[in-house]
Amino acid sequence: MNTKKIIGISLLSLCITFFMSCSDDDTPNDPADTITLNMLNEHNGKTYLGESGTYINEANNFVTSSNFISDVGNGAGVGANILPSLTNLTHEVAVTPGHIYQIFDKNALIDFPSGNRAIQVEASYYQAYVVSKILNSDMTIGAIVKYIPIVPDNNELPAYKYNIGSLHYIGETVELALSQNIEFFLKEHSAGKKGLNVTSANNKLRITLTKAPDIVNGPYGTFDLYIRSNNVFTVVEVNVK
Known part of the structure; x- marks a missing residue:
């Protein structure tokens, strides 16, 4: 093989390598x-x-x-x-x-x-x-x-339908550690959500029972708390007995 052919092949190899390298940078595998x-x-x-x-x-x-x-x-x-x-x-x-x-x-x-x-x-x-x-x-x-x-990143939220605990008497509180910038709401319930106070401070979510459990008028049963972090949400459960 003569010198010109060897040089030509080497240059072609360099060009191909350069092209592939650029393509890898621009396009994810x-x-x-x-x-x-x-x-x-x-x-x-x-x-x-x-x-x-x-x-x-x-x-x-x-x-x-x-x-x-x-x-x-x-x-x-x-x-x-x-x-x-x-x-x-x-x-x-x-x-x-x-x-x-x-x-x-x-x-x-x-x-x-x-x-x-x-x-x-x-x-x-x-x-x-x-x-x-x-x-x-x-x-x-x-x-x-x-x-x-x-499957999107969970943004450090707990698993779906995670149970954070039970409440039995007035003043009792359950807590959940969370990342910052959350939004939450308590879903309506057949036994009524009145009597549950939900607050968020210092990266902790607190649910406090403010009314004695009542199987007829509530609060009573399992309640769903919806929590959003950026574009992902979860539901955690709290029991009132």
């Missing part, structure tokens, strides 16, 4: 559980995305009737590390190559009194990335989509 799907629209096979009930209609839009979908916008790939996008949820959105989408089970979402929406701890959602359109004779018949299931 696909996670190990990534699924690549040829999603045909409803006129050409109606392929569903996982268990989400999401498909592409004849107008080449993502459609989901039982869940919510959010167009997060341009992204580097399905493995992009982004928070759940819960502010622009819809049931139908355009399929755009290069965009990231998130699909949520509507039963795992709740709106707090402040108007902030949150997703339940331990609940998963799909993150999808549209690689390209699928064409047939210049007609769009679907899209190549990569997707993964994601």
